[in-house]
Amino acid sequence: MAPRRGTTRRRFLQTSALAVAGLGLPRAVAAAALDLKLKKPIKIGCQSILSGPLGGYGEFMRKGAALAMDEINAQGGIGGSPIELNFRDEELKVDVGVKNARYFVEDWGADFLIGIDSSAVALAVGEIMPSLNRVLIVTHGATEKFNEDLVFKRHVRQCFRVCVPVYQDGIASALVAKDLPVKRWATISPDYEYGHTSWKMFRAYLKRFKPDVEFVGESFAKFGTVDFSSHISKVMGLNPEGIFSTEWGGEAVTMVKQAKLFKVFEQTKAFMIGMGSAMDVLQGLGADYPDGVWASGRYYFGYPDSPENKRFNDAFKKRWNTYPSYPSETAYTALFALKKAVEKARSIETEKVIAALEGLELDRPAGKCVIRKEDHQAVYAVPWGQIKHDAKFPMPTLANLKVFPTDEYYRKPPFAPVEG
Amino acid sequence: MLFQGLVGLSEAMYLWLVAAGLSLIFGVMRVLNFAHGSLYMLGAYFAWVAFRISGSFWVALVVGPLLVAAAGWVLEFGFLRLILDDAVKLAFGPVYQSPPTPAALSGAVRIGRSILPTYHLFILAVGGLVGLGLWFLLEKTSFGLIVRATAADREMARALGVRSSRLFTGVFVLGAWLAGLGGALSMPVRAISPGMGEFIIIEAFVVVVLGGLGSLRGAFLGAVLIGLLHAYGLLFMPVFELALAYMAMAAVLIVRPWGLFGVREA
Numbered sequence: 001m002a003p004r005r006g007t008t009r010r011r012f013l014q015t016s017a018l019a020v021a022g023l024g025l026p027r028a029v030a031a032a033a034l035d036l037k038l039k040k041p042i043k044i045g046c047q048s049i050l051s052g053p054l055g056g057y058g059e060f061m062r063k064g065a066a067l068a069m070d071e072i073n074a075q076g077g078i079g080g081s082p083i084e085l086n087f088r089d090e091e092l093k094v095d096v097g098v099k100n101a102r103y104f105v106e107d108w109g110a111d112f113l114i115g116i117d118s119s120a121v122a123l124a125v126g127e128i129m130p131s132l133n134r135v136l137i138v139t140h141g142a143t144e145k146f147n148e149d150l151v152f153k154r155h156v157r158q159c160f161r162v163c164v165p166v167y168q169d170g171i172a173s174a175l176v177a178k179d180l181p182v183k184r185w186a187t188i189s190p191d192y193e194y195g196h197t198s199w200k201m202f203r204a205y206l207k208r209f210k211p212d213v214e215f216v217g218e219s220f221a222k223f224g225t226v227d228f229s230s231h232i233s234k235v236m237g238l239n240p241e242g243i244f245s246t247e248w249g250g251e252a253v254t255m256v257k258q259a260k261l262f263k264v265f266e267q268t269k270a271f272m273i274g275m276g277s278a279m280d281v282l283q284g285l286g287a288d289y290p291d292g293v294w295a296s297g298r299y300y301f302g303y304p305d306s307p308e309n310k311r312f313n314d315a316f317k318k319r320w321n322t323y324p325s326y327p328s329e330t331a332y333t334a335l336f337a338l339k340k341a342v343e344k345a346r347s348i349e350t351e352k353v354i355a356a357l358e359g360l361e362l363d364r365p366a367g368k369c370v371i372r373k374e375d376h377q378a379v380y381a382v383p384w385g386q387i388k389h390d391a392k393f394p395m396p397t398l399a400n401l402k403v404f405p406t407d408e409y410y411r412k413p414p415f416a417p418v419e420g
Numbered sequence: 421m422l423f424q425g426l427v428g429l430s431e432a433m434y435l436w437l438v439a440a441g442l443s444l445i446f447g448v449m450r451v452l453n454f455a456h457g458s459l460y461m462l463g464a465y466f467a468w469v470a471f472r473i474s475g476s477f478w479v480a481l482v483v484g485p486l487l488v489a490a491a492g493w494v495l496e497f498g499f500l501r502l503i504l505d506d507a508v509k510l511a512f513g514p515v516y517q518s519p520p521t522p523a524a525l526s527g528a529v530r531i532g533r534s535i536l537p538t539y540h541l542f543i544l545a546v547g548g549l550v551g552l553g554l555w556f557l558l559e560k561t562s563f564g565l566i567v568r569a570t571a572a573d574r575e576m577a578r579a580l581g582v583r584s585s586r587l588f589t590g591v592f593v594l595g596a597w598l599a600g601l602g603g604a605l606s607m608p609v610r611a612i613s614p615g616m617g618e619f620i621i622i623e624a625f626v627v628v629v630l631g632g633l634g635s636l637r638g639a640f641l642g643a644v645l646i647g648l649l650h651a652y653g654l655l656f657m658p659v660f661e662l663a664l665a666y667m668a669m670a671a672v673l674i675v676r677p678w679g680l681f682g683v684r685e686a
Contacts, residue, residue, distance in 0.1 A: 050514075051505075052615040059514040191662075219654055222662050224619040226610055227434070229540065230651040233427040237534065250516045253611035257518060261537035261609065263528050284516030284611055 034343055036079035042348060043084050044335065045104025047097060047115040048140070048327065050089040053224065054117075054249035056280045057327065061115060061139060062087055063320045064328030068335035071315070078339045079346070086110070090121055092223060097121035098128060105132045111348050112137070114334040117327070119143035119193040122161075126150045129158035133350050135357065137337065139330035140298070142166045143193050144201075147375035148415040157354050160376040162337055162369075163298040163330040164410075166194065168382055169246050169274030170201025171409040176294060176384045176402055177202070178209040180270045182242035184216045186235045188228065188255060189246045191220035198246045198274060204418045216240050221247065221255075228255040232262045241269050248275035253284040256293070265290045277385065279325030282395040289387050289396040296384040299326035299366040300398060303383045312365035323395070324365075326382075333364040333378075337371070374413045379406050421655075423534040428651025429644060430540035433547030436643035437602035438620055439627040440554060440636055441595030447571040447634025448591045455495060456624065457617025458504035459596050463488045463603020464612045465508055468517055477522035477608060484607070485600035492596020496589050509614040517612040525608075539609060546605065550598070551640055558636065567591060571634055572683075623665070630669045632682020641680060 046065050048058035065085055073082045086108055088100040097116060104110035113129075113136040116122045122141030127150075129136050138146065138161040147165060150156045177185070185206070189195035203215050217238035219231040228247075232255075235243065243264065247255045252273055265271060275281065276295025301313055301323045312332065316324040324332075337360060342348055345356035358373040369380035385398030442456045467484025471477060520526075527538040558564035566587060570577040578584055602620075610616070627646055631638025646665050653661035660667075678684045 052618055053611065053613050055509075055615055056514040056516050056613055218658075220658065226606075226616065226619050227431045229427045229431050230424065230654050233424055233534065233651075234654050237424070250611035250613045250616075253516050253518055254609075257521070257609055257611070258537075261521060261526065261528065261539055263535050263537075267535070280516060284518055286518070288518060288520055 034079050034346065036081065036342075036346065036348070038079065038081045038348065040081060041084040042078050042081045042112070042342070043086065043108065043110045044112045044114060044338070045086050045088070045100070045108060045110035046331070047088045047090040047100045047104075047113075048331075049092050049117045049249075050087070051091060053226070053251065054092070056284070057249040057278065057325075058089070058117060060279060060325035061117075061327035061331045063316070063322075064324060064331040065114070065335060067316055067319050067328070068332040070319070072335060072339055078342050079348070083335070090116060090118065092118040092121065094118075094120050094124040097125050101125045101128060101132060101136075105134055110134060112338055112353075114331060114338075115139050116141045119146070119197070122146050123150065123193075126156055126159045130156060132158075134158060135160065135338070135350055135353050137162055137334040139163055139334050140327050141194075142169065142298070143197055144411065144415075144418075145193075145197075147372075147377040148411070151377075152375040152413055152415060157376070158350060160337075160357055160371065160378075162333045162364075162371070162378040163326070164380065164382050165377065166198045166201055167409050167411060168296055168298065169194075169198040171205045171411070172296065172382070172384060172404055173198075173244065173272055173274060173294075174202055174205035174209055175404050175409060177206050177213075177242070177244070177270070177272065180242065182268075182270045183212060184214050184239065184241045185244055186215070186217040186219075186238055186240035186242075187244045187246075188219050188221065188231045188235055189244075190248075190251070191222045195220055195246050199244065201418055202244055221251070225251055226254065228258045229262070231255075232259055232264060236262060236264060236267065243268055243271045245272065245276075246274040248278060249280055250284065252276060252278075252281045256281075256285055256290070257288055260288065260290060265293075270294060272384075275326075276387070277398055278327075279323055279395070282397070283322075286395060287389065289389075291387055291389060293387040294384055295387055295398060296382060297326040298382055299324075299329035300383055300385070300401075301325075301329075302397060303401060303403070304367045306365075306367065308363050309365045309367075323393075329365050333362065333366070333369075336364070337362055337378075375415075377410075379410055381406050423531055423536070424651045424655055425648055426531070426536060426544075427540065428647040428649075430543045430647075431650065432643045432647025433543045434602045434606055435620065435623055435627055435646060436547050436640055437550060437598050437605070439624040439631070439639040439643050440550070441598035442624050443628045443631065443634055443636055443639040444554075444567075444598070445592055445595040446628065447636075448567055449588050450574075452625075453592075453595065454621075455504060456595070456599050457619075457621025458508075459488055459492060459495075459599035459617070460603040460606075460620055461508060461612075461614070461617035462491055462504060463600030464607045464610075464616065465512060465517075465603075466491075466600065467604035467607040468519055468612055471519050471607065477519075477525075480607065481601075481604050484604035485597050488600025488603070489593045489597035492593045492600075493589060495596065496592040505614050505617070512614070514614060518610075519608055521608040543605060546601075550601070554636055563590070626665050626669050629679055630672050632676075632679030634683070635679065635681035638679055638681030
């Protein structure tokens with residue numbers, strides 16, 4: 001419960017930290033020039049998956065958001081007000097996600113909402129944003145229905161997203177796959193919105209790029225799958241040459257380990273995992289991650305080679321003693337996008353912040369990025385690459401990076417239906 | 421085809437180990453041990469720690485479940501209960517752990533056109549051996565006699581001089597060891613994370629209810645049935661695969677509310 005009166009210990013610590021930081025940082029003085037005189041902290045409700053077998057994943061989102069909060073508050077906050085974060089576990093459940101969003105806005109007094117890992121939760125929370133009337137910035141839920149249907153077609157303007165959608169998993173992957181010596185593809189993917197929509201896109205676009213491919217089978221694993229053996233044996237029974245997967249978190253770790261036992265990597269020519277370069281998967285598999293697996297994410301710590309990215313990596317490692325995963329970057333970016341938009345709008349009013357976010361350009365760790373006005377989708381390029389074990393790093397990394405111009409794989413308004 | 425069943429069976433063995441302990445504890449103590457999934461998780465974590473210290477999977481496989489049995493002994497006294505997941509998260513962090521599969525078990529055998537990992541054969545063997553061992557323990561030893569007598573009629577057993585508190589501890593520790601063994605076996609082939617017990621416990625409950633609360637034979641056949649339904653369900657009715665286990669449970673409960681091998685309550 002947030003105490004309501006007087007100076008609490010936390011507020012005292014925050015303000016003293018601010019004061020101390022202000023002494024050494026000329027930037028803080030510059031930022032302090034804009035004072036919205038809100039006389040209250042700007043409250044941001046964050047939700048992600050923080051429990052269960054995928055909980056390691058949400059932890060990275062929390063770390064990225066916390067780092068951004070420290071940096072923003074050290075720079076004088078947003079428009080003169082420090083920011084305050086509140087984290088809740090989304091559990092990847094629609095009802096929990098909606099309840100969290102309502103709690104944040106109606107009970108806790110959130111000014112903005114960020115986070116959400118599940119596509120289904122992102123869509124459900126998106127539905128209630130007009131009634132809550134706050135800006136929501138999604139940092140992971142990746143379904144194209146969020147930007148294409150909810151924002152572009154149905155004009156739910158409170159919804160934004162700073163992570164690349166399934167275009168990365170379903171279309172950029174097809175750009176990689178078209179040059180691979182594989183004709184027969186199969187999938188092992190999650191049995192929910194994200195898994196189905198990525199596979200559908202992959203098939204539709206790969207067929208367009210390379211008409212002689214075949215899709216020989218699919219096995220969809222429910223959320224909470226602890227053993228992939230029967231999925232693997234089912235799919236391998238269809239004799240595929242390549243496996244496409246959008247398993248993530250601990251489930252991706254288990255799937256790869258078991259696929260290794262079944263000698264899948266010896267029997268196929270390519271294995272692609274859309275979220276395979278997420279730090280929790282790289283660290284979780286460690287030496288067990290087979291060389292040559294194609295992996296991507298929504299940001300990869302080694303790309304791009306820019307001062308912003310280097311600074312982010314250094315700060316993250318210093319703060320948390322680990323390399324950042326992509327939800328760390330997207331949560332970090334969401335908070336800095338809010339800072340930039342509020343200071344541009346000179347207001348925290350939803351309508352004005354929406355207008356400021358539309359078309360906003362950001363120099364984020366993941367690279368240059370623009371938030372499209374039409375569908376409120378951040379556009380930036382994320383690499384695909386092949387798993388490699390490099391003694392310089394404590395975990396496997398990506399080699400042979402393939403980065404495609406965003407024009408080639410971000411679907412554009414008016415969003416023609418995905419055929420296939 | 422047959423191969424898919426074999427793979428399903430090997431998945432069923434983890435479930436069997438967890439369900440066996442759950443059923444055993446219920447049979448004697450008449451409590452549903454909701455912490456049982458956490459004991460499975462502890463088995464994986466303790467085995468992982470033992471593996472990191474010793475470097476040997478085999479040492480880990482012996483030590484891990486024994487430590488869980490010890491934890492079970494403490495649990496039975498009422499400490500720790502329900503905070504296990506949080507404790508594990510604090511102690512080991514939320515990061516996934518996955519030690520490598522032991523070299524001796526990371527091979528595979530060819531069956532027709534398919535490839536079955538040696539580890540899966542190993543799991544089948546361990547599951548079968550544990551089944552035989554439990555059968556021997558319950559049917560051929562005096563401990564088993566007492567367990568069966570208590571399960572059948574607690575008041576009568578007590579009247580005849582069975583010291584139920586010691587028996588309860590023994591049964592709970594055995595049940596915890598079984599869950600710990602399941603967890604330890606999963607250590608090198610499944611991602612270890614806090615909360616990994618959440619999903620196996622739900623299936624284990626289905627298995628135990630299906631097989632009959634308190635019946636080990638029921639737990640074994642229940643686990644096999646769920647494993648096969650899952651494996652073949654994926655092959656033939658992937659859309660309904662998830663529902664099959666619950667449909668099977670509902671069907672059995674309609675005909676035999678006490679489960680396949682359970683005892684009808686008087």
